[in-house]
Amino acid sequence: MSTLHTVNKSPFSTQSLLSCLNHCKDGDAVLMIEDGVYGALANSGMSDQVKAKAGNVSIYVMTPDADARGLANDKLLGEVSGVDYAGFVNLVTKHDRTQNWL
Amino acid sequence: MSEIKKFLYVNRKAPYGTIYALESLEVVLIGAAFEQDVSLAFLDDGVFQLTKGQNTDGIGIKNFSPTFRALGDFEVTKLFVEKESLEERGLTADDLQEIVYEDEDDDWEEKPSIKLVSRAEMADVMADQDVVLSF
Numbered sequence: 220m221s222t223l224h225t226v227n228k229s230p231f232s233t234q235s236l237l238s239c240l241n242h243c244k245d246g247d248a249v250l251m252i253e254d255g256v257y258g259a260l261a262n263s264g265m266s267d268q269v270k271a272k273a274g275n276v277s278i279y280v281m282t283p284d285a286d287a288r289g290l291a292n293d294k295l296l297g298e299v300s301g302v303d304y305a306g307f308v309n310l311v312t313k314h315d316r317t318q319n320w321l
Numbered sequence: 322m323s324e325i326k327k328f329l330y331v332n333r334k335a336p337y338g339t340i341y342a343l344e345s346l347e348v349v350l351i352g353a354a355f356e357q358d359v360s361l362a363f364l365d366d367g368v369f370q371l372t373k374g375q376n377t378d379g380i381g382i383k384n385f386s387p388t389f390r391a392l393g394d395f396e397v398t399k400l401f402v403e404k405e406s407l408e409e410r411g412l413t414a415d416d417l418q419e420i421v422y423e424d425e426d427d428d429w430e431e432k433p434s435i436k437l438v439s440r441a442e443m444a445d446v447m448a449d450q451d452v453v454l455s456f
Contacts, residue, residue: 222448238333238365242444318453321333321341 223314226255273298326451332367345456353395364403393422
């Protein structure tokens with residue numbers, strides 16, 4: 220049993236990503252969408268916390284949202300995998316439930 | 322009759338600055354009619370929804386905090402509150418309203434609806450649901 224967590228706010232304006240990471244269980248996945256993609260930035264104040272979880276939790280970023288914001292792959296953490304909209308649907312079907320961190 | 326599912330309503334916002342908290346409570350009350358296994362989670366700023374002594378006379382918004390005390394009548398009897406979220410905000414359980422329900426399986430004894438849980442226990446509660454609705 221596992222959960223797909225989605226985060227759609229910048230971690231620099233709300234605690235949503237932090238709270239999400241604090242409540243994730245091993246085997247869960249976190250997908251950063253909309254302004255949530257800023258959570259995937261390398262060398263940010265959040266990077267260490269994301270990296271610390273990445274071993275036990277799969278971290279994904281919505282590539283169209285990252286592209287829209289000019290976040291090229293080389294600006295993002297290596298621990299984060301990009302997905303497109305079809306990949307989002309696959310993640311939803313792969314997990315038992317989806318929890319949105321608004 | 323359809324299978325009963327476990328529904329969790331996750332509350333992470335303070336009560337009056339946005340409409341999320343009131344909308345959550347409205348959906349919980351509507352959802353209660355469907356006789357599912359309902360729990361509520363309060364964490365982060367969501368714990369502010371349950372504080373005592375709210376008085377909205379000066380801001381022209383309905384004080385909906387007393388409505389939480391009616392949830393027991395709708396068989397919504399599990400309100401999980403995260404200890405760490407209280408502590409981070411300088412609050413203790415004594416700062417929260419007393420919310421009770423009458424246990425029909427125990428001679429209608431009044432029991433507390435609020436259950437204080439640690440962050441790890443809250444993660445367990447979340448992982449134990451069929452449906453999670455976030456506000």
